[in-house]
Amino acid sequence: MLLLGVLFGLPKEPEAAPSTLRVRVLSLMSSDTATITGTSLRVKGEGEQDFSSVPEIRVRARGKELEVSSDENTRQASVVTLAVPPGSLMSVRIRETERRFGARLQVTARNGRLFFLQELPVESYVAGVLASEMPADFPFEAKKAQAVLIRSYAISHRGRHAAEGYDFCDTTHCQAYAGQSSNSEENAAESTRGRILSFRGAAIAALYHSTCGGHTSPNQKVFGGQPLPYLQGVDDQSYCSASSHYEWQSTLSREDLGLALGFPVTTLRAEERESGGRWFVLSIDGRSMKVMDFLSEVGQRSGWNRLKSNWFEVKESDASLQFTGRGLGHGVGLCQWGARGMAELGKKYPEILRHYFPKTRLERR
Numbered sequence: 001m002l003l004l005g006v007l008f009g010l011p012k013e014p015e016a017a018p019s020t021l022r023v024r025v026l027s028l029m030s031s032d033t034a035t036i037t038g039t040s041l042r043v044k045g046e047g048e049q050d051f052s053s054v055p056e057i058r059v060r061a062r063g064k065e066l067e068v069s070s071d072e073n074t075r076q077a078s079v080v081t082l083a084v085p086p087g088s089l090m091s092v093r094i095r096e097t098e099r100r101f102g103a104r105l106q107v108t109a110r111n112g113r114l115f116f117l118q119e120l121p122v123e124s125y126v127a128g129v130l131a132s133e134m135p136a137d138f139p140f141e142a143k144k145a146q147a148v149l150i151r152s153y154a155i156s157h158r159g160r161h162a163a164e165g166y167d168f169c170d171t172t173h174c175q176a177y178a179g180q181s182s183n184s185e186e187n188a189a190e191s192t193r194g195r196i197l198s199f200r201g202a203a204i205a206a207l208y209h210s211t212c213g214g215h216t217s218p219n220q221k222v223f224g225g226q227p228l229p230y231l232q233g234v235d236d237q238s239y240c241s242a243s244s245h246y247e248w249q250s251t252l253s254r255e256d257l258g259l260a261l262g263f264p265v266t267t268l269r270a271e272e273r274e275s276g277g278r279w280f281v282l283s284i285d286g287r288s289m290k291v292m293d294f295l296s297e298v299g300q301r302s303g304w305n306r307l308k309s310n311w312f313e314v315k316e317s318d319a320s321l322q323f324t325g326r327g328l329g330h331g332v333g334l335c336q337w338g339a340r341g342m343a344e345l346g347k348k349y350p351e352i353l354r355h356y357f358p359k360t361r362l363e364r365r
């Protein structure tokens, strides 16, 4: 949702829409065992070795090998592929958590831990990310706008993890993805099928965040890199004012702040900021720090909801710093709560996208 951790990258040259993606899933669930169930679940080992159709299997990592057990037998393999027919799902259970996936799942073992890669059609990925990145009760036109951005990102950043053998991870480093989606997400993906936002013929850097707080921000100021003409900030006309993050307050003790940063904090000043708006570089007792790095350090140590965005005022007292801020997230690109506000006013998704990404084209790939 936040995409705070997203690193900024320029879009690549235009390329044909890929038909399938390889996504690392369950990446935050380090485990050496999992149980996979599904009706019509096909299980295959490497080569022609076919473990055939079983309702349930258990996999266990042993070093670089897998032990694969069904009710009938136990076998060794270095890779296992699980597949279900279109429209059905398999369920993967790790400890108390259960996640559902369609299409194909490849399981291998790395250093005694299970490693899962899902191979799935782009549109299924779009629906799955949409379910993870936008609240389920958002209006359909907002979901369609978000679906176009998820697809644009998938096309411009495909192969982000190519060195590790896949396209995307399932965390906010790429886009959050938990596998399952519901009808409304699938409909939003289906009714925008193949559509992306482009600038000068290439899929755009499709950034988004929860709530801008009244104005979005220039990409180069927040993330560094080249200014992108379609990401220079727009007035949000209070479209996102219904968000509970529109305005926020938070108090951090100097002690907590010092622990989060690893050094004591006496004074905190803006080194570079918009007048009355977002901070880009701050100075802590003369030490310069990018605000996104500051938020990331504080978030990791003190919780992500303490300082919600890079737009704030700060008041210092003896023991603490009081922050009064606006918005949730980095403020670049689509404001999701703004998209919700526009949709509730009857705007359609192309208009929502034009508002947040001026100078871009909605096109079909």
Ligand SMILES: [Zn+2]
Binding pocket: 160, 161, 168, 169, 170, 171, 173, 174, 175
């Ligand atoms: Zn990633």
Ligand SMILES: [Zn+2]
Binding pocket: 211, 212, 213, 214, 215, 236, 239, 240, 335, 337, 338
């Ligand atoms: Zn907004």
